[in-house]
Amino acid sequence: MIPLSLKEVAEACIGSIDGADPDAVVTSVVTDSRAAAPGALFFALAGEHADGHAFASDALRAGAIAVVARTDADVARAVRVRDPLEAMGALAEFVRARLRATTIAVTGSSGKTGTKDLTAAACAGERRTVAAHASYNNEIGVPLTIFGADEDTEVLVIEVGSRGIGHISSLGPMIRPDVAVVTNIGPAHIGMFGSLDNTALAKGELVEMLGADGTAVLNADDERVDALADRTRGHVVRFGRAAGADVRAEDVVLDGDARATFTLLAGNERASVTLRIPGEHMVSDALAAAAAARAAGVSLRGAAEGLARAHGSAWRMELHDVGGRRILNDAYNANPDSTAAALKALVAMSHGRPSWAVLGHMAELGAEARAAHDRVGRLAVRLGVAHLVTVGEDARAIHEAARLEGMFGGEAIFASTVDEAIAVLRARMEPDAVVLVKASRAAGLERIALALEVPE
Numbered sequence: 160m161i162p163l164s165l166k167e168v169a170e171a172c173i174g175s176i177d178g179a180d181p182d183a184v185v186t187s188v189v190t191d192s193r194a195a196a197p198g199a200l201f202f203a204l205a206g207e208h209a210d211g212h213a214f215a216s217d218a219l220r221a222g223a224i225a226v227v228a229r230t231d232a233d234v235a236r237a238v239r240v241r242d243p244l245e246a247m248g249a250l251a252e253f254v255r256a257r258l259r260a261t262t263i264a265v266t267g268s269s270g271k272t273g274t275k276d277l278t279a280a281a282c283a284g285e286r287r288t289v290a291a292h293a294s295y296n297n298e299i300g301v302p303l304t305i306f307g308a309d310e311d312t313e314v315l316v317i318e319v320g321s322r323g324i325g326h327i328s329s330l331g332p333m334i335r336p337d338v339a340v341v342t343n344i345g346p347a348h349i350g351m352f353g354s355l356d357n358t359a360l361a362k363g364e365l366v367e368m369l370g371a372d373g374t375a376v377l378n379a380d381d382e383r384v385d386a387l388a389d390r391t392r393g394h395v396v397r398f399g400r401a402a403g404a405d406v407r408a409e410d411v412v413l414d415g416d417a418r419a420t421f422t423l424l425a426g427n428e429r430a431s432v433t434l435r436i437p438g439e440h441m442v443s444d445a446l447a448a449a450a451a452a453r454a455a456g457v458s459l460r461g462a463a464e465g466l467a468r469a470h471g472s473a474w475r476m477e478l479h480d481v482g483g484r485r486i487l488n489d490a491y492n493a494n495p496d497s498t499a500a501a502l503k504a505l506v507a508m509s510h511g512r513p514s515w516a517v518l519g520h521m522a523e524l525g526a527e528a529r530a531a532h533d534r535v536g537r538l539a540v541r542l543g544v545a546h547l548v549t550v551g552e553d554a555r556a557i558h559e560a561a562r563l564e565g566m567f568g569g570e571a572i573f574a575s576t577v578d579e580a581i582a583v584l585r586a587r588m589e590p591d592a593v594v595l596v597k598a599s600r601a602a603g604l605e606r607i608a609l610a611l612e613v614p615e
């Protein structure tokens with residue numbers, strides 16, 4: 160973080176200092192009192208379960224310089240503001256304006272976090288790079304990402320989520336991207352957006368923020384993303400498998416672990432890349448990352464070397480070999496596109512071994528929910544998954560669809576709870592089984608993956 164005096168903080172946040180030293184220097188920003196240390200500034204935010212103001216004294220005891228708190232709060236050392244969340248955004252704007260880094264912002268329906276991680280890896284070999292932690296991508300996560308950069312940062316990679324039209328625009332003054340990446344527009348959260356066109360409207364707000372010297376990195380294989388070229392003043396770089404794409408992949412092959420090797424091409428340059436993260440869909444994310452890294456001045460070779468070193472984030476296509484079995488933990492979240500991609504990766508890495516798809520429901524699909532779960536069940540059968548375990552009432556349509564489809568040589572099992580699914584798996588998994596575990600977070604299927612990752 161760029162060190163700031165408390166006085167500068169108060170000015171940026173339009174707040175007043177009460178009981179704290181205006182010359183004290185803030186060296187970190189936290190929203191969790193347990194992470195507070197000397198030099199920290201603690202923002203008391205209203206969370207889903209608790210109000211940060213209740214932890215203000217814990218943060219101060221741990222050495223925090225001050226708490227950014229509501230005007231009326233009972234806090235010993237405070238920067239008093241009307242709304243701490245709004246103040247955090249204002250401070251992020253102030254800090255962002257001081258950064259010299261090339262800022263790459265990543266949005267899309269699927270693969271934001273993965274593309275963010277791949278972009279950071281692609282840049283890190285040649286540029287001092289700071290990237291969002293985990294899946295930090297909203298009005299709290301974006302400021303925290305910005306506070307993580309300092310004057311020496313050359314590339315800052317920000318993940319940007321959207322909860323609806325206008326959301327990304329509202330984050331614009333703090334993001335101010337030099338490079339805006341849109342991975343894809345798909346049915347993730349379609350229940351909230353209403354339609355794919357609305358999703359495109361919302362995600363496209365990111366490319367509208369670019370100035371004439373900015374670069375929009377757009378997916379040439381996704382027509383709704385490709386069309387966003389009309390909504391930006393920036394230079395457009397297209398990535399994808401499409402022959403006309405500026406940054407593209409040729410000769411994609413998957414190895415026995417479903418890890419992709421391909422030739423990365425841009426202009427007259429080419430480089431070979433082997434990804435560590437399984438799944439053919441990772442090629443698209445890697446192309447987006449390579450295009451973004453190039454826009455930030457990284458060489459194609461440097462980007463390719465970085466991509467080959469990249470590891471995935473927790474619970475996203477995470478491979479565990481346990482005894483003779485293989486567990487593919489993709490339980491972080493799920494939507495129809497990412498579930499299809501994961502099923503294909505499962506089948507690609509099973510070759511001869513019994514495949515198990517353990518699937519829970521995909522959330523926030525609204526009126527599309529039934530049809531989307533139905534398609535997943537049918538796809539599992541068509542791909543030849545040997546055992547399909549559907550977990551939870553909300554996912555039942557997957558099970559029904561698979562049964563209607565006939566399951567051919569395979570079997571469809573329904574488990575009402577996570578514990579029931581664990582019991583079935585423990586009793587039935589062959590010693591060489593390959594098991595994919597995937598659902599939306601709310602389904603809690605990571606518990607299944609974690610249970611299976613421990614040797615019996």
Ligand SMILES: Nc1ncnc2c1ncn2[C@@H]1O[C@H](COP(=O)(O)OP(=O)(O)O)[C@@H](O)[C@H]1O
Nearest residue numbers: 268269270271272273440443475489496497500
């Ligand atoms: N290009 C893609 N198309 C479809 N699914 C993808 C793509 N990239 C990643 N995924 C899958 O989407 C899920 C979520 O990935 P993540 O990177 O966390 O996305 P987000 O941050 O957008 O939620 C994972 O299962 C991942 O394997």
Ligand SMILES: [Mg+2]
Nearest residue numbers: 271272294296
């Ligand atoms: Mg994410």
